[in-house]
Amino acid sequence: MVVLFESYGNFTSGQTSYMALISRKSRGTITLTNKEFLFKSEKDNILFHLRINDIQNFSVKNRFKLPTIELISVQGISYTFYPHKKEKSSLTTSKKATQDLFRELTRSTFKKENPILFETIGNLKNSDSEEGIFTSEALTGIIFLNEDYLSFKPFTEKSISQISILNFISISSDTSKSGPAIIIQTKDGKYYSFVTLKKHIGRYTKDKSKTKRLFELINQAKIYKSSEQTRLQKEEKEKIDRIKSMIQVSNKLRLDMIRTALDMDDKLFTEKVFQWAKQFNFIIDGDYLIINQDTATEFLNDLSTGTNILSRRGLKISCRFCEKLIEYGATICPYCGKETTNF
DSSP states (O other): OOEEEEEEEEEEESSOOHHHHHSGGGEEEEEEESSEEEEEETTTOOEEEEEGGGEEEEEEEEETTEEEEEEEETTSOEEEEEEBSSTTOTTOBOHHHHHHHHHHHHHHHHTTTSOOSEEEEEEEEEESSTTHHHHSOOEEEEEEEOSSEEEEEESSSSOOEEEEGGGEEEEEEEOSTTOSEEEEEETTSOEEEEEEEEEETTEEEEOHHHHHHHHHHHHHHHHHHHHHHHHHHHHHHHHHHHHHHHHHHOSEEEHHHHHHHHTOOHHHHHHHHHHHHHHHTOEEETTEEEOOTTTHHHHHHHHHSSOSSSTTTTSEEEOTTTOOEEETTOSBOTTTOOBOOBO
């Protein structure tokens, strides 16, 4: 495992009090790896560990005048922790180290899907109208871009926004006095305004050069994903055309020929072929699938409408919790039932 962050600090679980948070019993070593969050207590030498996949959300909070990170697991258990500014001094917290840990937690959450192409501190505003984004309240956090999503993790809220690149209708640059900003309109009628920030004399200011670079990368990602989607749609059409040609000459098709034509793995194909047999009144006869000509057209239409698993190949991501592949626009994972954050 790769160690991403390590520091002496304090850690508590559940609803905590000030005395519990700063007590000697809560002191120990905080470690974050690419797979787990760990805390080893100094007093009783107990090791706590939480898989990255079991982290539901987290945020930075000032509790009892201490900059802490509050984390919630997928089991609904809350944890509060913070790194120390000075070795073994639970009353001297480090704001910088807390932000560094927050950033590494965020990277671990987002990096599971695809490599990060761009990362920066920034602001996000969103609204149901273009005018509304200028009057809405901005959240400050971390902006991430990969080839599938433009993502935002606010510092102070337990939420993660992920906007699919394929959901973009338009991408524009606001160069007015309120800018520089990137304005994005999505297919569901939402508007988002992204502004990149840099620290200057202890405070955040707008970063024109980073905003320009992010704008360029978002447009490149949009072009790439659009061309990829066109390619995938062409490939899926070719697969379905092969099945159509096979059905035109025979109603008795070898199962291995169907699987090869559709380019499906054995496990997935086995699951699908039984579904097709039940749904379209086909018959499985040994190594053959007997096609019901009365429902053959309905079967082909089902393959090509996008409601089946074939047309979604290449347009999926891993669920943040159970790691199974789910639709890029899904709001609930069908496998583990956890709420996703895809928009």
